Amino acid sequence: MGIRDLLPPIPPPPLSYIHPLPGTEPLTPLAALLPPLLYYLALLLLPPFPSQPPTQANLTALLRNALALTSAALFIRLPLAYHVPFSVGLTYQLALIGLYGSARILDAFFISRYYLHRIPRRVRYHHSPTSSSPPTPSSQSQPAQPRDSQSYFSRHFLSPGQGQRVTQHARTSQTDTVDGWRDRCSWALELELSMRGQGFAWTSADVRHTTRTWHPTLRDRVESIAKHGIPVLVASWAVIRGVYAGYLDVDAAGVGVGFDGLPFAMQIVLTAALGAFLMAAFSVGHSLFAIVMAPLEPHPLSFFPPLYTLRVWEIDSVRCFWSYGWHRLFSRLFLVYGVWPGEWVERRQLGKGEGERADVGKVMGAFLSSAFVHSFAGHTVVPGGWRNASGEAWFFALNGLAVVGEEAVVRVIMRRRRKGKSSDGAQDSRELSRWYDGLIGRIWWVAVLLYTGRNFARGWVLAGLVREMAFA
Numbered sequence: 443m444g445i446r447d448l449l450p451p452i453p454p455p456p457l458s459y460i461h462p463l464p465g466t467e468p469l470t471p472l473a474a475l476l477p478p479l480l481y482y483l484a485l486l487l488l489p490p491f492p493s494q495p496p497t498q499a500n501l502t503a504l505l506r507n508a509l510a511l512t513s514a515a516l517f518i519r520l521p522l523a524y525h526v527p528f529s530v531g532l533t534y535q536l537a538l539i540g541l542y543g544s545a546r547i548l549d550a551f552f553i554s555r556y557y558l559h560r561i562p563r564r565v566r567y568h569h570s571p572t573s574s575s576p577p578t579p580s581s582q583s584q585p586a587q588p589r590d591s592q593s594y595f596s597r598h599f600l601s602p603g604q605g606q607r608v609t610q611h612a613r614t615s616q617t618d619t620v621d622g623w624r625d626r627c628s629w630a631l632e633l634e635l636s637m638r639g640q641g642f643a644w645t646s647a648d649v650r651h652t653t654r655t656w657h658p659t660l661r662d663r664v665e666s667i668a669k670h671g672i673p674v675l676v677a678s679w680a681v682i683r684g685v686y687a688g689y690l691d692v693d694a695a696g697v698g699v700g701f702d703g704l705p706f707a708m709q710i711v712l713t714a715a716l717g718a719f720l721m722a723a724f725s726v727g728h729s730l731f732a733i734v735m736a737p738l739e740p741h742p743l744s745f746f747p748p749l750y751t752l753r754v755w756e757i758d759s760v761r762c763f764w765s766y767g768w769h770r771l772f773s774r775l776f777l778v779y780g781v782w783p784g785e786w787v788e789r790r791q792l793g794k795g796e797g798e799r800a801d802v803g804k805v806m807g808a809f810l811s812s813a814f815v816h817s818f819a820g821h822t823v824v825p826g827g828w829r830n831a832s833g834e835a836w837f838f839a840l841n842g843l844a845v846v847g848e849e850a851v852v853r854v855i856m857r858r859r860r861k862g863k864s865s866d867g868a869q870d871s872r873e874l875s876r877w878y879d880g881l882i883g884r885i886w887w888v889a890v891l892l893y894t895g896r897n898f899a900r901g902w903v904l905a906g907l908v909r910e911m912a913f914a
Contacts, residue, residue, distance in 0.1 A: 453527075453528055454528040454529075455528060456468075456527035456528055457527065457528060457529070457530065457906070457910070459530075459906040459909060460525070460527065460529075460530055460533070460823070460906060461823060461824065461825040461905065461906070462525035462527070462533060462822070462823070463521075463522065463525065463821075463822050463827075465523075466522070466523055466524055466525045466822075467523065467524060467525075468524065468525065468526070468527045469520075469524040469525065469526050469536065470524070473516075473520065473523070473524055474520075476516055477513050477516040477517045477520065477540075477543060478513075478543070478634065480509050480510075480512055480513035480516065481509075481510070481513040481517075481543065481547060481634060482630055482631070482634055483509050484506050484507075484509035484510040484513060484547070484551065485550075485629075485630035485633055485634060486626055486627065486630045487502055487503075487505060487506035487509070488506060488550065488551065488555070488561055488562075488630070489561060489619065489620045489626060489629060490561075490619070492619075506551065507551060507552075510547050510550075510551040510552075513543075513547055514543070514544040514547040514548055515544070517539070517540050517541075517543035517544040517547065518540050518541065518543075518544040519540070520536055520537075520539065520540035520543075521533075521536050521537035521540040521541070521818075521819070521822045522540075524536065525822070529910065530823050530905055530906050530907045530910050531907055531910055531911075533822060533823050534819050534820070534822065534823050534905075534907065535819075536822070537818060537819035537821075537822040537823075538815070538816075538819045541815055541818055541819070542637075542772065542775060542815075545775050545778075545779060546774070546775065549774065549775075549778050550562065550633075553778060562633055564629060564632070564742075628741075631743070632742050632743060635743065637771045637772075660733055660736055663729045663732055663733050663736075664733070666725070666729055667726050667729050667730070670722075670725075671722050671725050671726035671729065672722075672726065674718055674719075674721075674722035675719060675722045675723060675726065677718075678715045678716075678718040678719040678722065679715075679719060679911070679912075681711060681712070681714075681715035682712065682715050682716065682719065682908060682911050682912050683912040683913070683914075685704075685708060685711065685712045685715070686908055686909060686912035686914055687912065687914065689703075689704055689708060690704075690903060690908065690909070691909075691914055700903060700904065701896075701899060701900040701903040701904070702900065709896050709899065710892050710893075710896070712899055712903075712908070713892050713895040713896050713898070713899045714892055714895075716895075716898070716899055716902065716908070716911075717891065717892075717895060719911070721750075721768075724749055724769055725749060725750065728746060728748075728749050729746075731746065732744075732746035749769040749770075749771075750766070750767060750768070750769065751765075751766035751767065752766045752767050754767065755884070757884070757887060758879075758880045758883035758884055758887070759848055759883045759886065759887055760841060760844045760845050760848055760886070760887045760890050760891070761845045761848065761849065762883075762887070763887050763891065764841065764845065772812070772815065775811070775815070776807075776808045776811045776812055777808075779811045780807040780808045780809070780810060780811025780812070781804050781807050781808050781811075782807070783807055784800070784802075784803035784804055784805070784806055784807020784808065784810070785800040785803045785804050785807065786800075786803070787803050787807070788800035788802055788803030788804075789803070801846075801849070802846055805842055805845050805846055806842045806843075806846065808842070809838045809839060809841055809842025809845070810838070810839060810842065812838045813834065813835035813836075813837070813838035813839050814835065816834040816835070816837075816838065817831045817832060817833075817834045817835040818831075819834075820833070820834045820901050820905070823905040823906075823907065824901055824904050824905045825904065825905075826904075830901065830904055831901060833897035833898060833900050833901040834897065834898055834901055836894070836897045837894050837895060837897040837898045840890075840894045840897075841890065841891075841894055844890045844894075848886065856874055859874045860874060
């Protein structure tokens with residue numbers, strides 16, 4: 443027996459329990475590489491060229507749009523024509539990449555370029571080292587740091603070390619010009635790799651809803667992974683493995699219960715473990731990429747704003763969870779294809795003006811677009827197609843309704859409390875809050891996420907993704 447016989451095959455053998463879309467074939471390297479390559483070539487031509495004659499500019503636009511449309515078509519073709527035979531999870535991710543890539547290209551090259559008449563503008567950041575050591579008598583007279591300057595450490599359950607130095611990034615300017623081909627190549631690569639639009643003005647607010655951020659050191663990243671990311675991953679995986687082995691695994695007689703055959707309490711436990719695993723996996727992966735790209739600092743490619751804003755126990759509503767407790771990797775997609783159409787529908791149906799708020803349409807548009815994106819990915823791995831992938835759509839739709847409903851209840855309660863006060867002026871929400879508000883809010887959001895999350899978990903069990911995560 444040689445060394446090669448001891449190593450796993452590359453690529454791994456196909457899974458016996460994978461359920462790819464009918465008619466799809468195993469993904470090839472060319473099919474995987476061609477869409478992002480054409481996307482990059484199109485991005486090279488997106489920033490305007492200085493002093494370009496009109497005829498040459500028209501030819502450039504024609505070539506750029508042809509590359510963009512071809513890339514978009516190849517992106518959306520990925521999940522419809524291919525699957526990853528050795529992984530349910532990678533096949534699911536392939537669908538997300540295909541849909542996201544095509545939507546992003548249509549936005550950048552056509553919606554933003556021709557309808558909004560703008561292209562993504564690069565943001566310049568000023569890097570200033572600051573110390574996180576306790577204030578000294580000479581420094582106490584200095585202005586206090588903004589509250590969100592400590593946000594990275596609170597998000598990752600850390601505190602700045604004694605005398606530890608970090609870097610604060612302040613946005614200083616925006617520009618839509620590039621200087622030469624070297625800068626153009628860098629600009630295109632930065633935008634292609636920037637899912638959330640960080641480093642560009644072409645995005646919704648980042649995870650903290652502010653332009654100020656805290657750039658953690660490598661020590662912070664490693665500490666976050668070692669102390670929190672990996673322990674959560676291991677603990678949640680152990681629960682997933684235990685539930686699968688104890689309830690979902692097929693026995694010698696070929697009998698195994700599905701998700702709906704689990705006791706309700708076990709459904710909740712599995713749902714919570716899957717959510718914790720996902721949250722920790724995103725955080726660990728994000729931090730690992732940040733560590734790998736750190737040597738490029740201060741190049742924008744090294745800029746990785748943290749994914750999460752609040753610690754889990756600081757979240758006190760469903761809205762707070764989705765705004766601050768979860769990643770915003772698809773924020774631009776949901777903004778363009780969900781929020782804006784939702785606001786337009788609400789204003790049109792209710793006769794509102796352009797300047798009036800359309801919060802219900804905004805919220806439901808975002809969640810319904812998320813429902814479509816995730817159910818689209820689900821239908822590529824779940825047997826039965828769209829019918830059995832509807833659980834993910836229900837999850838996001840119900841969470842959108844929960845956000846709208848809780849906001850309406852809060853407004854009614856605050857209005858009543860305000861009326862009950864002897865009014866010398868309008869009271870703010872802090873004056874009207876009660877000691878039990880946070881407790882009720884925490885019970886509420888956890889209950890909503892776990893109960894509706896069962897729809898997500900059901901599809902993952904049916905697709906074999908839970909089995910793959912359990913290494914069974």
